[in-house]
Amino acid sequence: MKQKRIPLVGEQYLVPFILITSLFFLWGFAHAILDVLNKHFQELLDITKAHSAFIQAMMYMGYFVMAIPAGLFISRFGYRRGVVFGLLLYGIGSLLFIPGQYYLSFNMFLFALFVIGCGLTFLETAANPYATELGAKETAASRLNFAQSFNGLGCICAPVLAGLLLFSEDGSGSAGNVALPYVGMGIVVLLVALVFSKIKLPEIEHGVEVDEAGHKIGLWSHKLFIFGLLALFAYEIGEISINSFFINYVVEQGWMNAREASLVLSFGGLGLFMLGRFAGSWIMGRVRAEKMLLVCATGTVMTTLVVLLDVGMVSLIALLCGYAFEAIMFPTIFALSLRGLGNHTKRASSFLMISPVGGVVGPLLMGLVADYTTMVMAFTVPLAAYCVVWCYARKMLSVAGKVR
Numbered sequence: 001m002k003q004k005r006i007p008l009v010g011e012q013y014l015v016p017f018i019l020i021t022s023l024f025f026l027w028g029f030a031h032a033i034l035d036v037l038n039k040h041f042q043e044l045l046d047i048t049k050a051h052s053a054f055i056q057a058m059m060y061m062g063y064f065v066m067a068i069p070a071g072l073f074i075s076r077f078g079y080r081r082g083v084v085f086g087l088l089l090y091g092i093g094s095l096l097f098i099p100g101q102y103y104l105s106f107n108m109f110l111f112a113l114f115v116i117g118c119g120l121t122f123l124e125t126a127a128n129p130y131a132t133e134l135g136a137k138e139t140a141a142s143r144l145n146f147a148q149s150f151n152g153l154g155c156i157c158a159p160v161l162a163g164l165l166l167f168s169e170d171g172s173g174s175a176g177n178v179a180l181p182y183v184g185m186g187i188v189v190l191l192v193a194l195v196f197s198k199i200k201l202p203e204i205e206h207g208v209e210v211d212e213a214g215h216k217i218g219l220w221s222h223k224l225f226i227f228g229l230l231a232l233f234a235y236e237i238g239e240i241s242i243n244s245f246f247i248n249y250v251v252e253q254g255w256m257n258a259r260e261a262s263l264v265l266s267f268g269g270l271g272l273f274m275l276g277r278f279a280g281s282w283i284m285g286r287v288r289a290e291k292m293l294l295v296c297a298t299g300t301v302m303t304t305l306v307v308l309l310d311v312g313m314v315s316l317i318a319l320l321c322g323y324a325f326e327a328i329m330f331p332t333i334f335a336l337s338l339r340g341l342g343n344h345t346k347r348a349s350s351f352l353m354i355s356p357v358g359g360v361v362g363p364l365l366m367g368l369v370a371d372y373t374t375m376v377m378a379f380t381v382p383l384a385a386y387c388v389v390w391c392y393a394r395k396m397l398s399v400a401g402k403v404r
Helices: 011-044 054-077 079-095 097-103 106-133 137-166 179-198 223-252 258-283 289-309 313-326 329-338 342-352 355-372 377-402
Strands: none
Touching (some): 011 106, 011 137, 011 179, 011 223, 054 106, 054 223, 079 097, 079 106, 097 179, 137 329, 223 313, 289 329, 329 342
16 A cells, blocks of 8 residues: 655645745845855955955854844744844845945945844744744655755845846956845845734744653753754855855866856856755655765765866866755754754754854855965865764764664
């Protein structure tokens, strides 16, 4: 007899899931536009790679500062208000690019990105765990991967739009108005905040977790959660550092100019990233999430090694393939880390959202290595990060085999 397939989303949660999924596009756009800003500011303000990496550093510092407050806020006031507050911060931060462009102040741009980062922390702390809850626990990783696929769509659109606005046809980055894409983004985000302020989202309640003696079980007694937190931090180092210096890498290799590189990043790397998430969501409906994670972690380690070997266009192809392999990592690690945490879910989510501080560490390390050696050698930073993810995937697969 054929086993009945478990639906991806519970029927009663379909509308909330659609609304929450729309948010993933918005923060995907905000993250990916940074990768174009990096090169733009290097040329516009004549700064080093390490200095330009502060663009990512300030955005992701917002995650570090705001993750725990966001978790406390959402635990007290619920998912919907957490989303609305996050959207408001996101919109305000985007509009702060207007005075930044007027005064051409790098510090003002950095402050605006910090405010956006704080807003995104609220959005992700609310939306990621909420998406895992809207259906059966067996499909949580697949469901979050599907929602995160629209994050990939935002990642494609951002470099295309920003690259066309900021870089001229010969690759120069000195003519564009950086405030334009952010003002448009800010207006859209504030309108979405208005929509979410008028709707109702069902809250998911959990009972208190206790041991056999009736004592409460603390969050930090879950060792696999701690390992998941470390793996997510490592993933962020790998992903964000590569995104930050993709344009630098392909331009310095002499393959194309900055404008062309921004298009390759969008339709090549980030296009494969989005397809990887859609495909990953479908495959995980048929294959264990732990096994899929191990295969993809192995893929990222191998492709990054090929980049380090510096074998011409083969290295570029390997780098682009790496985007497909890394696509399922964040949502899968996130979902596996929250598995079985019950009433700790919201608090655990806030701790997991500290992990994007890897977006501070990764680009700074990669920028420093690139400044003192070569852009190719800088890929040792993401290689080390992906090795940590591989170890986590291997451990989770081992644990899954024991509980079968």
